[in-house]
Every structure is written in structure tokens, then in C-alpha cells.
Amino acid sequence: MSMGSRRRFAVLIxxxxxxxxxxxxxxxxxxxxxxxxxxxxxxxxxxxxxxAPSASAAPVTVEWWHITTGDPGKSVFQGIADAYTKLHPNxxxxxxxxxxxxxxxxxxxxxxxxxxxxxxQSWGGGIMAAQADAGVLKDITADVASWKDTVNPGxxxxxxxxxxxxxxxxxxxxxxxxxxxxxxxxxxxxxPPTTWDDFLADVGKLKxxxxxxxxxxxxxxxxxxxxxxxxALRIGGGDNLSKMIQSGDWNTDxxxxxxxxxxxxxxxxxxxxxxxxxxxxxxxxxxxxxxAAMEVMGQWAPSVEADQSTSxxxxxxxxxxxxxxSVTGGAGAPTDGVGGGNxxxxxxxxxxEALDFLKFFSSVENATKIDTNNFxxxxxxxxxxxxxxxxxxxxxxxxxxxxxxxxxxxxxxxxAMGTAINEATIGIFDGASTPQKVxxxxxxxxxxx
Amino acid sequence: xxxxxxRPRSGPRRPTKWVTIGLFLVPALAxxxxxxxxxxxxxxxxxxxxxxxxxxxxxFIGLKNYATALASDAFATAVGNNVLVxxxxxxxxxxxxxxxxxxxxxxxPGRAVFRxxxxxxxxxxxxxxxxxxxxLLQPGALVDSGLGGVGLAGLVQDxxxxxxxxxxxxxxxxxxxxxxxHMILLLAGLxxxxxxxxxxxxxxxxxxxxxxxxxTLPLLGPTLRVSVFLSMIGALxxxxxxxxxxxxxxxxxxxxxxxxxxxxxxxxxxxxxxxALAVIxxxxxxxxxxxxxxxxxxxxIEGAVTAYxx
Numbered sequence: 001m002s003m004g005s006r007r008r009f010a011v012l013i014x015x016x017x018x019x020x021x022x023x024x025x026x027x028x029x030x031x032x033x034x035x036x037x038x039x040x041x042x043x044x045x046x047x048x049x050x051x052a053p054s055a056s057a058a059p060v061t062v063e064w065w066h067i068t069t070g071d072p073g074k075s076v077f078q079g080i081a082d083a084y085t086k087l088h089p090n091x092x093x094x095x096x097x098x099x100x101x102x103x104x105x106x107x108x109x110x111x112x113x114x115x116x117x118x119x120x121q122s123w124g125g126g127i128m129a130a131q132a133d134a135g136v137l138k139d140i141t142a143d144v145a146s147w148k149d150t151v152n153p154g155x156x157x158x159x160x161x162x163x164x165x166x167x168x169x170x171x172x173x174x175x176x177x178x179x180x181x182x183x184x185x186x187x188x189x190x191x192p193p194t195t196w197d198d199f200l201a202d203v204g205k206l207k208x209x210x211x212x213x214x215x216x217x218x219x220x221x222x223x224x225x226x227x228x229x230x231x232a233l234r235i236g237g238g239d240n241l242s243k244m245i246q247s248g249d250w251n252t253d254x255x256x257x258x259x260x261x262x263x264x265x266x267x268x269x270x271x272x273x274x275x276x277x278x279x280x281x282x283x284x285x286x287x288x289x290x291x292a293a294m295e296v297m298g299q300w301a302p303s304v305e306a307d308q309s310t311s312x313x314x315x316x317x318x319x320x321x322x323x324x325x326s327v328t329g330g331a332g333a334p335t336d337g338v339g340g341g342n343x344x345x346x347x348x349x350x351x352x353e354a355l356d357f358l359k360f361f362s363s364v365e366n367a368t369k370i371d372t373n374n375f376x377x378x379x380x381x382x383x384x385x386x387x388x389x390x391x392x393x394x395x396x397x398x399x400x401x402x403x404x405x406x407x408x409x410x411x412x413x414x415x416a417m418g419t420a421i422n423e424a425t426i427g428i429f430d431g432a433s434t435p436q437k438v439x440x441x442x443x444x445x446x447x448x449x
Numbered sequence: 450x451x452x453x454x455x456r457p458r459s460g461p462r463r464p465t466k467w468v469t470i471g472l473f474l475v476p477a478l479a480x481x482x483x484x485x486x487x488x489x490x491x492x493x494x495x496x497x498x499x500x501x502x503x504x505x506x507x508x509f510i511g512l513k514n515y516a517t518a519l520a521s522d523a524f525a526t527a528v529g530n531n532v533l534v535x536x537x538x539x540x541x542x543x544x545x546x547x548x549x550x551x552x553x554x555x556x557x558p559g560r561a562v563f564r565x566x567x568x569x570x571x572x573x574x575x576x577x578x579x580x581x582x583x584x585l586l587q588p589g590a591l592v593d594s595g596l597g598g599v600g601l602a603g604l605v606q607d608x609x610x611x612x613x614x615x616x617x618x619x620x621x622x623x624x625x626x627x628x629x630x631h632m633i634l635l636l637a638g639l640x641x642x643x644x645x646x647x648x649x650x651x652x653x654x655x656x657x658x659x660x661x662x663x664x665t666l667p668l669l670g671p672t673l674r675v676s677v678f679l680s681m682i683g684a685l686x687x688x689x690x691x692x693x694x695x696x697x698x699x700x701x702x703x704x705x706x707x708x709x710x711x712x713x714x715x716x717x718x719x720x721x722x723x724x725a726l727a728v729i730x731x732x733x734x735x736x737x738x739x740x741x742x743x744x745x746x747x748x749x750i751e752g753a754v755t756a757y758x759x
Contacts, residue, residue: 104715105715108502108715108718111503112502112503127718130501130504130718134503134504136503218698219609219696219698219699220696221698273588273589273607274589275610276607276609276611276698276699277586277608277609277610277611277615277695277698282587414501414717415717415718416717416718416719418717419712419716419717423701426699426700430699430700432612
């Protein structure tokens with residue numbers, strides 16, 4: 001009996017460890033409780049908080065979680081924090097740097113336990129909306145009113161929900177097609193395509209020249225989802241796409257026709273070998289090593305391609321960018337974009353100092369460092385001139401021209417919807433699904449929300 | 450007489466004994482309740498709600514999460530994959546480990562080196578194993594070029610991208626990681642078997658195979674049964690390596706129950722549904738463990754209980 005119960009105990013532990021495992025991701029970084037601002041330091045939340053630099057002010061700690069794990073971004077962020085604490089010796093900025101996936105897991109468990117960081121990485125959209133509904137975010141509408149006009153309005157709107165501002169963007173880009181100019185020349189393509197038909201024709205030319213036309217990532221799913229979104233946007237137009245997101249009814253012509261265009265693309269066998277199991281890094285490596293001619297990707301593509309390439313330099317000056325081609329007869333404008341970026345959300349317990357730091361962080365002087373160090377495209381007015389890379393200038397031009405900007409679909413919706421959209425759309429790229437099935441699967445997922 | 454003489458002494462002693470046992474049990478029991486029982490109860494409670502993990506628990510939906518799970522094709526695939534890994538582990542992994550253990554139980558030069566080499570994969574972390582094999586299995590990477598180099602290019606597959614192959618790939622990696630563990634376990638068991646028994650059988654005219662089959666194997670039974678048990682429980686909980694290598698893909702072909710649970714709870718913010726999957730996984734483990742104990746391990750346990758009482 002004692003042996004029996006011991007075994008059972010072992011089984012319980014073994015099984016429960018999975019249940020428990022879901023609640024701890026094993027990172028060693030400790031979660032410091034957000035510091036409650038001493039009552040003497042609390043300024044009325046309506047007034048923009050600008051405490052005078054004074055060594056005698058009560059000490060305040062600002063907890064800031066970000067996911068910029070690599071340099072130069074990591075050092076730039078640290079530098080901005082150091083500059084701020086030098087001006088305000090009473091403020092201590094506690095930076096916790098987490099890898100993207102670890103961050104999501106850790107934040108979810110921290111928010112559940114009520115330990116909300118003062119400032120933390122956010123992509124706006126559906127997840128931020130859920131956080132706002134749960135009451136873990138701070139309404140900063142009044143706090144940022146004095147300086148919010150310096151922020152690109154499209155980017156700013158991603159961090160507001162039901163008319164309330166909950167965060168500030170520090171990076172906003174647009175997805176487009178990154179291509180290898182040398183490979184295009186080799187395939188006899190003189191100029192990047194502007195229409196989808198030209199795009200398909202160019203894919204055919206690349207294929208004929210023995211070049212892999214397009215890299216996608218079947219394991220991570222989202223890169224091809226963006227391509228599909230663009231097709232739906234070009235065919236149906238922005239209003240139509242917004243309506244599908246809001247109503248949850250995706251059984252529309254725009255949705256099925258987007259899938260049909262993907263089938264046309266599939267017919268050319270354009271993807272890199274092993275794309276079904278490839279993750280995004282493998283996709284970037286394919287382009288960065290000159291093994292694939294194109295990828296549909298955001299503004300971070302050049303740096304990831306370089307990082308994942310064997311030479312660590314990517315394809316350098318051979319890299320070019322063009323906006324996603326228009327679909328003939330489609331309702332969407334060719335300037336409409338799919339984009340998104342990074343921002344900082346403000347936790348419910350954030351002190352006035354945290355908000356003051358956010359303002360400092362978003363000043364032209366500091367925001368420019370994001371552009372000059374090439375780890376993002378700042379949405380702060382007056383920073384565009386700091387971008388010297390011609391490709392990123394092209395992305396910025398696209399961002400500026402966009403009359404409609406759709407946030408990445410897997411972020412605009414709830415996480416469960418995002419997964420459903422990713423899983424449905426990859427099916428058609430893998431050749432395992434049909435346009436109708438994709439639209440039905442997304443509609444079904446929306447109904448279950 | 451003896452009763453009268455014993456009672457006065459054992460009377461006061463009995464409570465003391467139970468108090469001592471109780472005191473020793475309290476810390477373990479407290480931890481057990483706090484970190485094992487309570488989370489299970491919590492998960493069972495959450496599983497009755499539609500909950501995104503952030504808002505208050507208000508949307509009570511009864512057993513709907515369970516109904517959704519049981520009707521879901523994705524979860525059915527996950528359960529099927531777990532069963533597949535269990536079956537393959539028992540039919541391939543354990544026999545392979547046993548064969549190696551028998552081999553390494555003989556005396557030959559370099560035996561210790563082989564023992565260490567075969568055990569090494571078990572020492573690696575699962576994440577590292579996953580990353581290393583993901584890199585090796587990329588199209589055109591070491592595995593493919595290695596097969597090509599020995600003239601077996603025809604065997605090259607899209608190891609992690611083909612929905613029909615991916616689970617077998619995963620099984621091979623998992624087996625590579627754990628065969629050394631089972632080998633060591635069985636080797637320890639083999640070393641506990643006196644050599645004389647096999648020798649006696651050989652002298653009595655048994656062949657080598659007969660001696661192994663009718664003398665060594667039955668004596669190795671208890672170890673083998675524990676090995677099988679650990680293998681089954683491990684297969685049921687399969688997560689880390691698969692998550693790192695495929696994240697359950699492509700198209701959900703390598704989903705396991707644990708991956709489905711993790712995705713629902715922590716990727717999709719469907720805490721209620723994720724909890725329901727956790728409870729299902731827990732019940733599978735519990736039923737499997739109890740059934741195995743009742744029908745397979747009973748002999749071993751009875752022996753232990755008898756020894757304890759005696």
C-alpha cells in the first residue's frame with residue numbers, strides 16, 4: 001500500500017507538473033512588485049507629470065519590461081533610461097529584458113497575479129484590448145494629451161481602445177516585399193512588379209531561371225498570413241476587411257478570392273524547399289543567403305536577414321523593397337498597408353514618473369536613436385530624416401502614403417482568433433486546404449469567441 | 450498475562466508514534482496539497498469557465514470546454530500522436546534499450562566508454578536536443594547530405610515539414626534522447642541478477658536465447674515494468690522537444706495533448722479551455738497509472754507490501 005501510494009504520488013507529481021508548468025516558464029528573472037508611488041510624489045493624473053530634478057524627491061522605481069534583446073536596441077534603451085535617471089536621481093528604472101515568447105508567457109502570468117509592470121512591450125490591437133478590459137492598463141489619455149500630436153496618428157490609434165489611450169508606439173512600419181535585385185536581374189526582370197499578375201509572371205521567370213522565388217515559414221505561419229491579408233485587402237478594400245474582422249463573418253468574396261490567388265501562386269511552386277517545416281529564421285536565412293528572391297515581411301527584415309545569413313551581412317545592397325502589388329479589379333487602394341510595430345503599454349499602477357519617462361523616451365532626441373541605430377522606425381514627427389537606408393526610406397514613404405493601415409491580423413484580433421487565422425491560412429499555402437475552407441474556419445473561430 | 454504486561458507500555462507509546470509520523474508528514478503533505486492538489490482543483494474549476502486569464506471569472510459554461518475538446522479534430526490528432534508515441538516506445542524504444550543493456554552487461558574492452566556514450570543524450574536538455582536536431586534536419590543539412598553521401602539520397606524526406614513523416618521524426622529524436630536512460634535502468638537490473646542462475650541454465654542444457662528468455666528476462670521483470678511505466682508516462686507528457694522542433698506543426702500534425710494545452714492556455718489566452726485540456730491530460734495519466742499499477746505492477750507491489758508487514 002505504501003509503495004502504491006508512493007507511485008501514485010509520483011504520477012500525480014509528474015502529471016501535475018504539466019499543469020504547474022503552464023504557470024511558470026522557468027525564467028529566473030524575478031518579478032518585482034510595481035512600486036507604489038509614495039503619496040508625496042503623486043501628482044494629479046490630469047496634469048502632465050514633470051517632477052523637477054531634485055535629489056531630495058522621494059525615491060521611485062519604474063518597472064520596464066521590453067523584448068529588445070539584441071544590440072544596438074538593448075544598449076540604446078539602457079542609455080535612454082540612464083540619461084533619465086541622471087536627470088532624476090530619485091527615479092530608478094528597473095529594466096527586465098525578455099525574449100519575445102518568454103515575455104508573452106511571463107506577462108500573462110504576472111498580469112493574472114496582479115503584478116503589472118509600469119511600462120511593458122505591447123503591439124496594441126487585440127491583446128492590449130483584452131488587457132484593458134481586464135483593468136490592468138492605465139488610462140493615459142489625459143497624461144499624454146500635451147504631446148501625443150508628435151506621434152504618427154495611425155500608429156497612435158493602434159494603442160487606443162474604445163477611445164482611451166493605453167500606450168505609445170515607438171516603432172511603426174509596413175509590410176512589403178523585400179527582394180534580391182541581383183536575382184531579379186538574373187531572371188531578366190527589369191523593374192519590381194506593381195500588379196499581382198506581374199508578380200505571378202515574375203515568379204514564373206525566377207522559377208525558370210532556377211531561382212527560388214519566395215520564402216515563407218510554415219512552422220511560424222504568420223509570414224504567409226500577411227501575404228494572404230494583403231490579397232484580401234487589395235481585393236476587398238480596407239472597409240471590407242474591417243467589416244470582416246468586426247462582424248466575424250469571413251465567408252465573403254474578398255476572403256475566398258484571396259485564397260484563390262494563393263492557389264494561383266501555389267501552382268508555380270514558388271516556395272523554398274522545406275518551407276512547410278521552416279521557421280521565420282529559416283525564411284530570413286533563405287533570403288539573406290541569396291537562396292530565395294523575395295519575402296513578404298516587415299521593416300525588420302534587413303536586420304534579421306543579415307543576422308541569419310552565413311556572412312552575417314545578408315545581401316546588403318542587393319536588397320530592395322516594393323509595396324505589395326495591387327490586384328486588378330480589386331476594391332483596395334494600392335497605397336493601403338498592412339503594418340504594425342512596437343509600443344509601450346502603461347500598467348495600472350504606473351507612477352507619474354513612469355509617464356514622464358515615457359514622454360522623455362518619446363522625445364525627438366531619444367526617438368531618433370531608434371532610427372539611427374536601425375532597430376525600428378520611430379513614429380515620432382521629426383525623426384524620418386534620421387533614416388538614411390534607402391529601403392527603410394521606401395518603407396517610411398509607404399507608411400506616410402497609406403490611407404488605410406491594417407494592423408497585422410493576428411494582433412488586431414484576439415490571440416485565439418490570431419492563431420485560428422494563422423492556422424487556417426497556412427493550410428492553403430501548404431496545399432492542404434481550399435479558399436472556402438479557410439474562410440469557413442476563420443468564421444467558425446470568430447463565432448466561438 | 451502478556452497482554453496485561455504489554456498494554457501499559459504500548460498505551461502511551463501509540464499516540465506518540467502517530468504524532469511523530471504526523472509531524473514528519475506535515476511538511477510534505479503541506480507542499481503536496483499546495484503545489485499538487487490545489488492546482489489540480491483550480492484547473493478543474495477554471496475548466497468550467499470561458500476565461501481569457503485576465504478578466505474576472507464570470508462566464509460559467511459548465512462542461513462545454515470538455516465537449517469542445519472531445520469534438521475537436523486537432524485534439525483528436527494530439528491524443529492519437531500521444532498513443533502513437535506510447536506504442537512505438539514500447540515496441541521499439543524499450544526492446545532496443547534492452548538489447549543494448551544485455552550487450553553492455555557482457556565484459557569487453559571499452560565497455561565503460563560505450564555506457565557513457567549511450568547515456569550522454571539523456572544528459573542534454575530537451576530544448577538543446579530540439580534545436581540541434583532542427584538544424585540537422587533542415588533541407589540539405591547534415592542528415593540529408595549524410596544520406597546522400599552514403600548513396601541513400603532516395604530516403605531524404607522533408608523531415609519536419611511532411612505531415613505524414615513529422616511524428617516519426619519526432620519519435621526517433623525522443624527515442625535518441627531517452628534510450629540511454631532506459632538502458633541504464635535495465636543495466637542496473639541486469640547487474641542485480643546473479644550470473645550463476647544463467648550459468649546453471651546453460652549447464653542444464655539451455656541455449657543462450659533460452660537462458661535469456663526463461664531465466665534473465667523474468668528476473669528483469671520488475672525493472673522492465675518500471676521502465677515501461679516511465680516510458681508511457683513520458684510519452685503522455687511529450688512536450689519540450691516537439692515544441693522546439695515543430696511547435697505542433699505542420700498543420701497540427703505533431704500536436705500532442707500537452708502542446709494543445711499550452712497553445713490554448715498560453716498562446717491563445719483560452720485559460721478555461723486550456724484548463725479543460727489539462728484536466729483531460731491529468732485524467733489520462735491517472736487512469737493509465739492506476740490501471741498499470743492494478744494489472745501490471747501488482748506483483749511487484751505485493752512483494753513489497755509483504756516485506757514491509759513482515
